[in-house]
Amino acid sequence: MARYLVTGGCGFIGSHLVERLLAAGHEVTVLDDLSTGKSENLPEAAALIYGDVSDPQAMAEAMAGQDGCFHLAAIASVERSREDWARTHQVNLGGTINVFDAARHVAEQPIPVVYASSAALYGDNPAVPLSESSEPRPLTAYCVDKLACEHYARVADRIHGVPVTGFRLFNVYGPRQHPASPYSGVISLFASRILRGEPVTVFGDGELVRDFVYVGDVIQYLTAAMAQPMPGAQVFNVCTGTATSVNQLARLTAELLEKETAVTSAPPPPEGDIRVSVGDPRRLMAEFGFACDTSLRDGLRKTLKWLKTQTP
Ligand SMILES: NC(=O)c1ccc[n+]([C@@H]2O[C@H](COP(=O)([O-])OP(=O)(O)OC[C@H]3O[C@@H](n4cnc5c(N)ncnc54)[C@H](O)[C@@H]3O)[C@@H](O)[C@H]2O)c1
Structure with missing residues (x-):
């Protein structure tokens, strides 16, 4: 049993992850500002901290005592990133840096982070299927920030020793x-x-x-990456x-x-x-041994x- 922080745990993907972690016997704390998430998405057994990932202090406090962090909080809206460019940047990239930074300071050894990147960063690259080595061609502020999160994940890994794994999620769907x-x-x-x-x-x-990827299939990769943190700030497509x-x-x-x-x-x-x-799921399957089926x-x-x- 471990203690995990889930940012954005009241949202769509986050709430499914929280359910799965609790079912496996872990202790779960969620940090969420409830901007798109709902507290009723959260099982009672999870603790909720109402807070903002773009606030470094709130992030550091939420991370205290945790064994790992799943970072899913984001303003997952291309439209919002057009209308309110500065704020979405503050949350989507600034919040992610806060997560990596808190993970390096929280204990004697940095704790692992698993975070959501996005297939949207491939932008208008016409390759079919898109593999992890396909060129990112982000077209919007949201996508540029997601790509920058991956670059900062490498900084977190190389400079600060934080074990970080990212997932380029394609079109996730499911209840909630x-x-x-x-x-x-x-x-x-x-x-x-x-x-x-x-x-x-x-x-x-x-x-x-x-x-289109079913949400239940996505969760299995997030939890597997947390159970066996890998070096090198790797990123994987999550797709069918x-x-x-x-x-x-x-x-x-x-x-x-x-x-x-x-x-x-x-x-x-x-x-x-x-x-x-x-997306091309071959690298994902080779690493984890199972498919989005x-x-x-x-x-x-x-x-x-x-x-x-x-x-x-
Ligand atoms: N749904 C998809 O198909 C998809 C695809 C690619 C990437 N993603 C990424 O997966 C993650 C989860 O997406 P989702 O579809 O569950 O979205 P969602 O909007 O349902 O969940 C995001 C959660 O983050 C919270 N949040 C937003 N800003 C916050 C802040 N400043 N501080 C704290 N909490 C904040 C929201 O209240 C919400 O609960 C996001 O990072 C998103 O970019 C999702």
């Missing part, structure tokens, strides 16, 4: 996902419209292609390698909800959108079951 999430909020939006008998709206021709278009997603969602749906088209968002984002159909079924309990 945020409808406003740029990654998989589309599933919530489609489902609620289909359930209300309204048409779904896709950007452009709806042939944007994504690599399977391409799904937004049109396919709309059809599958309607099929699983046993409803008919019409599809209407809207102009793409102002920052443009990446047409194809599909929940099929989109099964994962979507679980997600829709939860969404139905949320939709009036």
Whole structure:
């Protein structure tokens, strides 16, 4: 049994991680400012500190007595990073540096950190599939900050001896996902419209292609990396390698909800959108020995079951 700090533990991915850690018998403290997360996402057995990762003092205090830190807190919104550039930078990069810094000071030996990076940092690199050695081409402030977190992770490792592992998450979906999430909020939006008998709206021709990963599959890598910290500030794609278009997603969602749906088209968002984002999971599988094996159909079924309990 260990004591872990989870930043952003009241959010979508964080709350699933907290559940898994508690089920394995660990003690969990969450640091969250509840900006997008909800305290009701958190099991009672977890302790909640209401605080801000961009505050170094709050970060250092939360880290005291911990054996490791999972860092998931971020303003995970490309739109917010456009509207409020300075603040998102303060949280997404500044907060991450605070985490690494607190991890080096908290005990005699630095404690391990596992953090969420993002596949969004590949930007408009058209390679299919995208591997960890594909060139990052970040297009937005959010993506630049995520890439910078990886560079600072190497500093944390090389200069300060903090064992750090990063995961470039692709489009994670599942129960408790945020409808406003740029990654998989589309599933919530489609489902609620289909359930209300309204048409779904896709950007452009709806042939944007994504690599959807079930949240339960993501958690297993985070916990495995914490259990066996590795040197070198390594980063891994977390993806299935399977391409799904937004049109396919709309059809599958309607099929699983046993409803008919019409599809209407809207102009793409102002920052443009990446047409194809599909990851190469081979390095992940070689290191950890298991794949993201929940099929989109099964994962979507679980997600829709939860969404139905949320939709009036
Ligand atoms: N969902 C995805 O598909 C996806 C893909 C790639 C990367 N990520 C990354 O994974 C992590 C978790 O994402 P998520 O989808 O669960 O998002 P989320 O918004 O549900 O969770 C983020 C959590 O961080 C908290 N938070 C935000 N700012 C904070 C601050 N200043 N101090 C303390 N807490 C703060 C929020 O309240 C929330 O609980 C993020 O780092 C995100 O960038 C997610």
